[in-house]
Amino acid sequence: xxxxxxxxxxxxxxxxxxxxxxxxxxxxxxxxxxxxxxxxxxxxxxxxxxxxxxxxxxxxxxxxxxxxxxxxxxxxxxxxxxxxxxxxxxxxxxxxxxxxxxxxxxxxxxxxxxxxxxxxxxxxxxxxxxxxxxxxxxxxxxxxxxxxxxxxxxxxxxxxxxxxxxxxxxxxxxxxxxxxxxxxxxxxxxxxxxxxxxxxxxxxxxxxxxxxxxxxxxxxxxxxxxxxxxxxxxxxxxxxxxxxxxxxxxxxxxxxxxxxxxxxxxxxxxxxxxxxxxxxxxxxxxxxxxxxxxxxxxxxxxxxxxxxxxxxxxxxxxxxx
Amino acid sequence: xxxxxxxxxxxxxxxxxxxxxxxxxxxxxxxxxxxxxxxxxxxxxxxxxxxxxxxxxxxxxxxxxxxxxxxxxxxxxxxxxxxxxxxxxxxxxxxxxxxxxxxxxxxxxxxxxxxxxxxxxxxxxxxxxxxxxxxxxxxxxxxxxxxxxxxxxxxxxxxxxxxxxxxxxxxxxxxxxxxxxxxxxxxxxxxxxxxxxxxxxxxxxxxxxxxxxxxxxxxxxxxxxxxxxxxxxxxxxxxxxxxxxxxxxxxxxxxxxxxxxxxxxxxxxxxxxxxxxxxxxxxxxxxxxxxxxxxxxxxxxxxxxxxxxxxxxxxx
Amino acid sequence: xxxxxxxxxxxxxxxxxxxxxxxxxxxxxxxxxxxxxxxxxxxxxxxxxxxxxxxxxxxxxxxxxxxxxxxxxxxxxxxxxxxxxxxxxxxxxxxxxxxxxxxxxxxxxxxxxxxxxxxxxxxxxxxxxxxxxxxxxxxxxxxxxxxxxxxxxxxxxxxxxxxxxxxxxxxxxxxxxxxxxxxxxxxxxxxxxxxxxxxxxxxxxxxxxxxxxxxxxxxxxxxxxxxxxxxxxxxxxxxxxxxxxxxxxxxxxxxxxxxxxxxxxxxxxxxxxxxxxxxxxxxxxxxxxxxxxxxxxxxxxxxxxxxxxxxxxxxxxxxxxxxxxxxxxx
Numbered sequence: 001x002x003x004x005x006x007x008x009x010x011x012x013x014x015x016x017x018x019x020x021x022x023x024x025x026x027x028x029x030x031x032x033x034x035x036x037x038x039x040x041x042x043x044x045x046x047x048x049x050x051x052x053x054x055x056x057x058x059x060x061x062x063x064x065x066x067x068x069x070x071x072x073x074x075x076x077x078x079x080x081x082x083x084x085x086x087x088x089x090x091x092x093x094x095x096x097x098x099x100x101x102x103x104x105x106x107x108x109x110x111x112x113x114x115x116x117x118x119x120x121x122x123x124x125x126x127x128x129x130x131x132x133x134x135x136x137x138x139x140x141x142x143x144x145x146x147x148x149x150x151x152x153x154x155x156x157x158x159x160x161x162x163x164x165x166x167x168x169x170x171x172x173x174x175x176x177x178x179x180x181x182x183x184x185x186x187x188x189x190x191x192x193x194x195x196x197x198x199x200x201x202x203x204x205x206x207x208x209x210x211x212x213x214x215x216x217x218x219x220x221x222x223x224x225x226x227x228x229x230x231x232x233x234x235x236x237x238x239x240x241x242x243x244x245x246x247x248x249x250x251x252x253x254x255x256x257x258x259x260x261x262x263x264x265x266x267x268x269x270x271x272x273x274x275x276x277x278x279x280x281x282x283x284x285x286x287x288x289x290x291x292x293x294x295x296x297x298x299x300x301x302x303x304x305x306x307x308x309x310x311x312x313x314x315x316x317x318x319x320x321x
Numbered sequence: 322x323x324x325x326x327x328x329x330x331x332x333x334x335x336x337x338x339x340x341x342x343x344x345x346x347x348x349x350x351x352x353x354x355x356x357x358x359x360x361x362x363x364x365x366x367x368x369x370x371x372x373x374x375x376x377x378x379x380x381x382x383x384x385x386x387x388x389x390x391x392x393x394x395x396x397x398x399x400x401x402x403x404x405x406x407x408x409x410x411x412x413x414x415x416x417x418x419x420x421x422x423x424x425x426x427x428x429x430x431x432x433x434x435x436x437x438x439x440x441x442x443x444x445x446x447x448x449x450x451x452x453x454x455x456x457x458x459x460x461x462x463x464x465x466x467x468x469x470x471x472x473x474x475x476x477x478x479x480x481x482x483x484x485x486x487x488x489x490x491x492x493x494x495x496x497x498x499x500x501x502x503x504x505x506x507x508x509x510x511x512x513x514x515x516x517x518x519x520x521x522x523x524x525x526x527x528x529x530x531x532x533x534x535x536x537x538x539x540x541x542x543x544x545x546x547x548x549x550x551x552x553x554x555x556x557x558x559x560x561x562x563x564x565x566x567x568x569x570x571x572x573x574x575x576x577x578x579x580x581x582x583x584x585x586x587x588x589x590x591x592x593x594x595x596x597x598x599x600x601x602x603x604x605x606x607x608x609x610x611x612x613x614x615x616x617x618x619x620x621x622x623x624x625x626x627x628x629x630x631x632x633x634x635x636x637x
Numbered sequence: 638x639x640x641x642x643x644x645x646x647x648x649x650x651x652x653x654x655x656x657x658x659x660x661x662x663x664x665x666x667x668x669x670x671x672x673x674x675x676x677x678x679x680x681x682x683x684x685x686x687x688x689x690x691x692x693x694x695x696x697x698x699x700x701x702x703x704x705x706x707x708x709x710x711x712x713x714x715x716x717x718x719x720x721x722x723x724x725x726x727x728x729x730x731x732x733x734x735x736x737x738x739x740x741x742x743x744x745x746x747x748x749x750x751x752x753x754x755x756x757x758x759x760x761x762x763x764x765x766x767x768x769x770x771x772x773x774x775x776x777x778x779x780x781x782x783x784x785x786x787x788x789x790x791x792x793x794x795x796x797x798x799x800x801x802x803x804x805x806x807x808x809x810x811x812x813x814x815x816x817x818x819x820x821x822x823x824x825x826x827x828x829x830x831x832x833x834x835x836x837x838x839x840x841x842x843x844x845x846x847x848x849x850x851x852x853x854x855x856x857x858x859x860x861x862x863x864x865x866x867x868x869x870x871x872x873x874x875x876x877x878x879x880x881x882x883x884x885x886x887x888x889x890x891x892x893x894x895x896x897x898x899x900x901x902x903x904x905x906x907x908x909x910x911x912x913x914x915x916x917x918x919x920x921x922x923x924x925x926x927x928x929x930x931x932x933x934x935x936x937x938x939x940x941x942x943x944x945x946x947x948x949x950x951x952x953x954x955x956x957x958x959x960x961x962x963x964x965x966x967x
């Protein structure tokens with residue numbers, strides 16, 4: 001039930017290698033430490049949001065409002081900085097705001113029993129209006145550098161952001177595979193009614209998954225402020241669909257019950273490598289969405305075929321001589 | 322019993338909301354009730370109504386059916402058919418070409434779902450990126466002008482107060498689909514497979530073929546919507562279908578179709594489309610900042626679903 | 638329970654409608670509206686502020702309303718509703734040159750004046766166009782200023798916003814024209830489009846710097862891309878090596894002009910443009926014929942009008958640098 005689809009991760013890993021090789025041959029500027037750092041930095045928000053979405057999807061939910069949650073959390077952090085709060089507090093504020101909004105989403109879904117896709121489409125509109133109203137037409141730009149110093153620096157010679165992402169994924173792995181919550185979440189995603197019969201608190205488990213997703217989106221909001229020192233009205237408008245595409249690409253089932261954290265990570269890295277590499281070899285940025293779509297459709301339909309082929313081969317060998 | 326009461330409750334809510342909106346407008350903004358406003362509401366309803374009908378059919382057919390690519394199909398059809406005209410396609414072939422292209426794009430979605438076995442959300446998320454991206458990339462983002470002038474009356478003209486495209490497209494297709502759904506075996510198949518897919522398969526319903534056809538229909542309707550935008554604006558725009566995927570889903574759900582499939586009717590969807598466009602127009606008319614519109618529609622969606630959950634529980 | 642919710646929502650809506658209706662009934666003043674390309678960005682907010690000031694000075698009722706996405710259908714719907722409300726003059730910053738065509742006839746039938754401001758639709762039959770500066774001036778100024786700072790040679794990147802925005806694409810084409818005509822050693826890269834987010838603008842700007850180590854400058858064409866481009870230059874540690882510039886308001890660009898990530902920016906005073914827009918609307922409603930040079934109360938410079946093209950010109954674009962940016966507040 002909770003086995004990870006190792007095949008997908010292998011496919012993604014190979015795809016990343018192949019893409020890197022191709023770009024390295026095509027552009028002398030691709031395979032440099034500086035560019036690797038740039039790709040990593042551009043992936044941070046999506047890595048955190050994708051991680052949260054992996055939990056939400058594992059429990060059989062979906063969240064198309066997650067980009068707006070990141071936006072609201074970023075505004076909270078930005079206002080914190082402008083009021084002169086220390087960076088640590090601004091960071092806490094962002095995570096707290098994200099968690100609260102995630103709870104709200106979770107309540108509509110888990111308690112109100114509105115299907116997640118419907119509830120989050122509705123909340124997308126509501127949160128978006130909240131962003132408009134809160135910003136009131138003024139961009140927050142050239143923000144104080146407190147969060148930048150905290151999150152864009154290095155610790156023990158390693159980028160803080162890298163440490164945060166690795167730590168978050170490690171904790172998430174423990175949470176998903178080694179705790180009752182993780183087992184319950186996958187059970188709820190797999191079959192809600194059976195899980196309930198087994199005594200799982202379905203409502204609570206769902207709620208926590210959405211809260212977790214919100215909290216990680218909040219953390220992503222803090223990183224957004226740290227990296228760009230700027231919050232504008234359109235913040236997060238494309239984030240949710242990109243993240244959902246990457247998580248699905250990574251092998252997490254959209255029906256719930258199956259999750260791959262490593263897959264999510266690799267899916268997002270592949271997306272960012274392609275986006276970066278295409279600009280470096282001179283492809284107009286307008287083609288990037290086309291590539292994302294082809295990648296998503298290609299990997300998922302190819303996999304279906306390969307798996308089918310594998311089954312057929314296996315059956316062939318199993319046939320008695 | 323329980324399943325049929327769900328959409329009915331939602332339609333009741335929609336009806337009450339209509340009355341409330343009209344009542345408020347009558348009291349506080351009587352100038353709203355002028356022929357030109359009605360004309361304008363119908364004018365802006367056509368595109369949303371057409372893609373919402375396709376969306377409704379796909380959702381009705383169940384199997385986690387959803388078509389996130391409706392807006393992207395409208396954009397890409399508009400661009401492709403105008404590129405074809407520029408490449409020498411005779412102008413009089415533009416209307417059938419646009420509708421046909423829409424059908425082809427819908428066929429793409431349908432094949433991904435039925436032949437390759439991709440979940441509809443994944444397949445149409447992929448084509449949302451693919452179709453939408455192509456529309457932008459093929460044109461570099463600019464509009465493609467040059468729609469034959471004889472099409473303009475169709476996009477901008479009216480018979481009395483009713484825009485031609487509303488008369489020629491929206492009314493006939495809604496009536497036709499309603500008839501098919503209620504009077505033919507196909508219609509019963511769609512509901513049956515949306516309601517309980519395995520039982521439908523066992524009963525011998527060609528589920529895959531029906532589903533394929535539903536996605537093709539959604540594409541054909543998107544093609545018609547694209548044709549309307551061409552005749553209306555006089556040029557193809559690569560982002561003309563922006564946001565239609567979410568708006569059409571909102572209309573379908575507010576209109577009483579169950580996201581799980583099987584339950585709901587198309588006239589509820591038309592009522593919901595007209596309500597959403599009227600609400601936007603009314604807020605605009607009352608000088609409420611447009612930024613509140615997205616929130617109001619989002620809230621409407623959540624409230625309607627929360628309310629009918631409650632009524633259903635009372636009934637059960 | 639559910640009815641209560643509806644009733645509460647109803648009362649809230651009612652209150653809002655009442656307020657709106659009240660303000661509409663009180664006024665017999667001429668109504669002038671401005672429809673921006675998108676609401677909620679500082680640039681158009683500044684135009685709104687200027688329009689409000691003009692409305693107070695001139696005794697006009699001013700309505701400001703625009704779409705939340707850069708979507709021509711939503712913009713058209715707003716224009717139509719304004720006409721139905723009986724607004725006598727509607728100014729539009731058009732998203733796309735042909736998007737105005739469907740309502741021009743309707744406006745004429747109603748006796749309302751439809752005109753453009755900030756972004757034009759020349760062949761639509763609009764009454765006139767209130768221009769911040771000519772498109773040529775805008776495109777040429779930024780290239781001339783940039784060329785003088787990089788010694789007339791080098792590679793320059795262009796980051797724009799929505800690929801569908803007519804006005805931005807026109808400016809880019811004038812930049813390319815000027816570079817080709819005057820600075821053969823200045824190489825303009827193909828424009829890249831970031832959509833509406835600063836995040837994408839920053840990513841694209843970063844990738845441009847990586848792909849072109851000899852890059853001398855990056856032009857942020859849409860005001861939405863300004864902070865992203867500037868931040869990317871700062872983060873990449875290329876301050877002083879790459880000159881950031883663009884059509885950026887002094888308030889947005891100030892921190893970046895001060896730290897050197899941006900060398901200069903080109904813009905006009907959007908609040909003056911908003912003021913002029915409402916003034917022009919009033920003249921149209923009153924049926925005043927504009928002359929070649931018009932004295933506008935509230936604006937320091939007289940405003941020129943070209944009767945042949947129907948362009949009312951605010952003036953030359955202004956160049957903002959670290960030295961003069963503190964004198965402006967918009």
